[in-house]
Amino acid sequence: xxxxxxxxxxxxxxxxxxxxxxxxxxxxxxxxxxxxxxxxxxxxxxxxxxxxxxxxxxxxxxxxxxxxxxxxxxxxxxxxxxxxxxxxxxxxxxxxxxxxxxxx
Numbered sequence: 001x002x003x004x005x006x007x008x009x010x011x012x013x014x015x016x017x018x019x020x021x022x023x024x025x026x027x028x029x030x031x032x033x034x035x036x037x038x039x040x041x042x043x044x045x046x047x048x049x050x051x052x053x054x055x056x057x058x059x060x061x062x063x064x065x066x067x068x069x070x071x072x073x074x075x076x077x078x079x080x081x082x083x084x085x086x087x088x089x090x091x092x093x094x095x096x097x098x099x100x101x102x103x104x
Contacts, residue, residue: 005097006066006074008090009038009083013075017087020080022047028084029054036084036091037062040071043081051082061091065098 012018019028028034029051037055039048041064048064055062072080085091 002097002101005094005101006070008093008097009071009074010076012085012087012090012094015087015090017085017090018075019084019086020075020077020082022051022082025051025082025084026054028086029058029060032058033086034058034060034084035086035088036060036094038066038071038083038085038094039064040066040068040081042068047082061095063095063098
C-alpha cells in the first residue's frame with residue numbers, strides 16, 4: 001500500500017468524511033451515507049462478514065486492505081480495523097489509488 005492512499009485517508013478523516021469503528025461503520029452503511037467501506041486485513045471474521053453482508057445489501061463497495069495499525073494511524077484513532085468513507089469524491093479517489101497500486 002502506498003503512502004498516498006493513507007495520506008488521502010487522513011485528509012478525509014480531517015475533513016470529517018470518515019466514520020471509524022465497527023458500530024459507526026455499520027450505522028453509516030445502514031443509513032445510506034457510506035460510499036466505501038475499508039476493512040483491515042486483520043479484522044475479526046465475524047465483524048468482516050457482518051460488514052460485507054450489510055455493504056452488499058446497500059450496494060456499497062467494501063474492500064480489505066492494509067493492517068489495523070496502518071488504518072488507525074492514517075485516521076488518527078487507535079484500534080481501527082474498519083472505516084466508512086462518507087464522501088463520494090474521497091471514495092472514488094481512494095479506489096483509484098488502489099487500482100493504480102494493483103496495476104504496478
